[in-house]
Amino acid sequence: HIVTLFKSSLDKNHKTGCGECQSQSCKIHKKM
């Protein structure tokens, strides 16, 4: 038994970085 429960959450958000979130899931949210 091997199952992937969550895959690559960092990949999905690798190239965002709009700076609009509070200073956290973002969907204003227009390269790293």
Add this chain to the structure above:
Amino acid sequence: MVHFLKHNYQDKDYFFLWDVESGSLHNMDSVAFLCAKKRYDKTLSPNEEIEYKKISSKDKDEINAFFNQMEESGSLNSPPRVTYFKKNPDIVKALCLNICHDCNMRCAYCFAKDGSYNTAKEYMTFEVAKKAVDFLIENSGERKNLEIDFFGGEPLLNLDVIKKTVEYAKKAAAARGKVFHFTTTTNCALLDKETADYLNREMVNIVLSLDGRKATHERVRKCLDKTVKYEDLLKKAVYIKEIRGDKSYYVRGTFTVKNLDFSKDIIALNDAGFDQISIEPVVLEESSPLAIRKEHIDEINKEYERFANIYLDRRKTSKWFNFFHFMVDLDFGPCVNKRLTGCGAGTEYLSVSPSGEIYPCHQFVGMEDFIIGDVFIGIKRPEIRKKFSEICVLTKEKCQNCFAKYYCGGGCIANAHKFGEGMDAIYELSCHMTKKRLELSLAIAGIEKLYSINA
């Protein structure tokens, strides 16, 4: 980098592999878990070696072939995505306004020293607040969403200036095509119905300071007005919870060495009706009688483990609640940029004292070496902001091989400066607890996902 997790819930062991660089979480049986440890960790305990030798060659080959597939898909032992990051030292998007350096409570662990920040009792005037709003708008670049946190001391002691500032900021932002989001933290003592309704209307988040059980709360949080009782504060906080609806609030308490059984305080708050709760470890000089020290970490970690299972139980019932330090979004979560920026202290997030001095964050207020400028003239010492812009988890030597590095925001710079190894290093006590909480957060997320799959 791969991290190994094992958690026992309802007499069943759950085994997880956490791929640090991709943020992938895998669940497996004990045999596959042992094969993973052999493959990635290289070191097995004597008992594990005995168990490993019992696994058939066929099973080992099958499991390792599956690991190969996972590696090829980028979800196991994957390489770093980002190796360099620098924060923008020029843009400001959030201000913490220390609206007054005064407080109607005397809390034994207060970092702000009874709300005064080791300075004279002082209230921010509307003129200073207006200048702060103007400073923020002028320095926000293309950012559309701006934030002001009304902080203290006890902010409600200066409610009139809060109200005027909110109205001024809304108009000033609208004229520039921007939007303000307001937040505040209160000890609840001054929350009459009119004030509560006002905060509910204007604040995107309200933080209510309560420490949990009556005995815990009253031991360290003393109201100057002796007629105000714990029950009064609780009643006022419950009213806020009831009127918030879908809007954000949370009850925020502190645990000290006097209540290392803090899960009981969390449960007491949940039983009182709250469903958004944060109870956080105190940060104090080691010499303080309330301080958490290295010798307490094992007991604290065991308490977090106990609490994790209570939490899993309650979240399946009408007592569902959200514990701040167990929140983890493994489907998306924040972007890498945000993870590495953390709180933004010293760069996009700054703090303003009642007289208008600008500091890197509220934790530095009152420390003269960290005055960056003031709201009348602006930034006078950009070198301080540059220093903060260069600090992130990727620049801290001890963080490079830490499995929590994308989930701690680099830790609190102020705590590292005041109590740790320096502002560009770590505060080790906090790291120990952060890592434990992340392990449990991942286990909770994994177990809840397995339950939803099986359902």
